[in-house]
Amino acid sequence: MGITHLVIFKFKDSASKEEVSEACKNMIALSKKCIHPTTNAPYILSASGGENNSNEGLSGGFTHGFICQFANKEDLEYYAKSDPAHLAFIKSVGSIAEKAQVIDFEDGKY
Template sequence: MLPRGLKSIILLVVLLLISLGVYLSPLRVHVPYDLLPSVAMGPITHLVLFQFKEDASSSAVRDATARMLQLKDNCVHPTSGTPYIVSAKGGKDNSPEGLQGGITHAFVVEFSSASDRDYYVKEDPVHMAFVKSIEGLVTKAVVVDFADGIY
């Protein structure tokens, strides 16, 4: 039988260790991206980079870029019937670094969740029609998505 004072000290130490473990666990646990539930990721940033064909007319490029930005208002959620793209911006490359690799235009599109992004990429008929409409104008497209703070 342990003395009463020693029991209290042991209990206090155990509780402190448990508390410390709970406090530090988010700093130590690495969960691979593909195992994270989409709601845990939070907002998704969707980067789209285009290299328009050299022979594409400036009016065709302007039209395509305007339509790309209009997707924010034209793409509607399948259940709510309301636009679901949080924000969209983009423009023509103007970097002095010379590291574009042929990319001429960049766009940043934000979704509130991975499921919204997934619908946009895989199913949204407005987005799918846009992608099809620029096939003859674009030489190269690069798309990178990320959730801020998940490495």
């Protein structure tokens, strides 16, 4: 079973639409930029996301969400703690993100 990595962002009011759009594009681009050190190939199986458009009123102020799929915990662990492209993304988005939340789960494991 794979691992799902869910990230949601609440951007600062001072962040421009262009800055937010660029951050979102960069988040999705990680699926191609993150290269595994032993295989020298991209290892994020899929990445998707976008702006919240729910009318339920339950977003808690979070405006954008992303889902990345990983084959296993080891790949996710490398991504979260060591991947240079991911770490650079975190640093770049830090100036415009007010808050981020992350949930990781194994598909089908309850």
